[in-house]
Amino acid sequence: MNASSAVLPVVVIGAGPIGLAAAAHLVERGIEPLVLEAGDSAGSAVREWSHVRLFSPWAEVVDPAAEKLLAPTGWVRPDGATYPTGGDWARKYLTPLADVLGDSVRFGVTVTGVSRRGRDRVVDADRERQPFTVYVRDSHGGERRLVARAVIDASGTWTTPGPLGGDGLPALGERAASDRVSYRVPDLGDAAVRARYAGRRTAVIGSGASAFTALALLAGLAEEAPGTHAVWVLRRGISGSTFGGGAADQLPARGALGLAAKAAVDDGHADAVTGFRTGAVDRSGDRLVLTAEDGRRLDPVDEVIVLTGLRPDLSFLGELRLGLDERLQAPVGLAPLIDPNRHSCGTVYPHGVKELAHPEKGVYLVGMKSYGRAPTFLAMTGYEQVRSIAAALAGDHEAAGRVELTLPETGVCGGSGLFDEPADTGNGDSTGAGDASGGCCGTPSTLRIGAPAPAPASSGGC
CATH class of the missing domain: 3.50.50.60 (FAD/NAD(P)-binding domain)
Incomplete structure (x- = not known):
């Protein structure tokens, strides 16, 4: 990417736990984030299951870089041994974090497409030197085009639940019922x-x-x-x-x-x-x-x-060259680590930019979306993912390749x-x-x- 592109922001899709953590890590690295959230508040998807209690305690669902960003505001992390509900997580952590990030987070903005400037999926010429174009629609139906040096898709999988049918398709009569x-x-x-x-x-x-x-x-x-x-x-x-x-x-x-x-x-x-x-x-x-x-x-x-x-919505990424596993729809470098056909929860080790890379350099699927159709995702895993990616975007490849997380095993x-x-x-x-x-x-x-x-x-x- 050329020098002028390097000063562009990194677009983060989704203001959930992993998207906001990505923004915190980018800020820590001196990189401007631009977080685009379709909902009207931080953690919009989390709020839809606000009544459900997490099985991870507070100590494991607060990102370290986010906590550093929050500290000057007087924010105090809740008791690390207690278990928040989704509503607690959104109200006591995600909303204050979005407030600290300020104008870097925009609500009511839906991403409808991502591509390279002037290059559709087919064109090779000078492709990697072009910034990304991100098409968005606001809550009033207005459309515009944003330009970014990189794109981190943390939009999750909440909006695309799996169907009732045993073959992965809706059962006959499912929609009618x-x-x-x-x-x-x-x-x-x-x-x-x-x-x-x-x-x-x-x-x-x-x-x-x-x-x-x-x-x-x-x-x-x-x-x-x-x-x-x-x-x-x-x-x-x-x-x-x-x-x-x-x-x-x-x-x-x-x-x-x-x-x-x-x-x-x-x-x-x-x-x-x-x-x-x-x-x-x-x-x-x-x-x-x-x-x-x-x-x-x-x-x-x-x-x-x-x-x-749940399964990932890949519809707005169709003009990007993604390397996805044909079964899980997860990045090909990550899929062998999380394939539920072969692995138990405890066999997934922390991973980062290397496993999340795609043929289209500069684009990353993170958080739940990075797991495609695989289950067992933990917030800690997503925080490690975005820490590594932010380090790589800052040129700190030693930090990007370092593992800074130990996951619970089962x-x-x-x-x-x-x-x-x-x-x-x-x-x-x-x-x-x-x-x-x-x-x-x-x-x-x-x-x-x-x-x-x-x-x-x-x-x-x-």
Whole structure:
């Protein structure tokens, strides 16, 4: 990039935890950031799950460079051993950080495209010497073009949840049943939401922390509202890793989520249905019936909560030359480290600019978006990513290549690509997805697992 481009700002897409941390690290390096946020406040996506408690404590969700930036204002980090909700995180940390960054953060600005100035995706000539052009639309519909020396996309994956269908596409009838299908952990503190699930039968689809949280919340509601019941639908079988690491997890609150989900089943507030990949959603009067790809049908439910992961929105990056893994849609240098077909959570080590590089130099996907469709992302990982990238943009390649983070380990995630294999039968009465009881057109297998588990150390999680 030429000398005149070097004085341009670095555009950061998204004013969430990782985007604002990127801006803090750029400021620390003497580089001007320009943060573009589609929402009207810092952490707009985080605020949408403000009722959910993180499984990481405050000590692990505050970026070091951001804390240095906040310190002169008199800001004091909350007790590092306590666990914030999404609302706490946004109100007590992200909003003050955006305020400190001032005019470097612009709200109500949606990025609609990113390219090289005067060069579409095809053109090679003099490409790397051109700055980036960033097309934006404001909240009034006005459009403009910004120019940047580099682009850090921290827009996350919140707006693109995975569908109900077991093949990665919406199940037949899923869109038509949208009035009864939700893709978020319910906020039972909201009276209208509570009424939606109280005394009703709800299918929860998913096997991660969000599904655990939803099951625990519905189990709690069942204690107060008779008739409340959950059907936990898993695409694979029950194994020793299904409920996470429990007491062995180095993030205790994350382990507690799995134990809470197990308790929901053990206490009779939920039934677990295994090896069920939804192909269709049909109306049965006022209720919904889920049908698996193999023809099995669940008993009617009143509501469906789909928590099958998130995926990146790459639509506005189409003119850039990105190197993305064909399965995960994560950077090719990062994908082998996070592939859930092969790795557990504990095998992901801290990474930075090297693993996040693309053929299009100067553009980086960070935070949740860098993981593509892979789960298990931690805020600490994103903070290390942007620290390394800011160092590289400042020309400090030694710092960019240095690892400055040690992550908690857990060997509990397993390989999701093995869901057709018989589950580990060495843990209680677990059974595999390929059991004879789950044959075509048969009754879906439901099971109760082991003895009641202890209550979680803290409610919720994310």
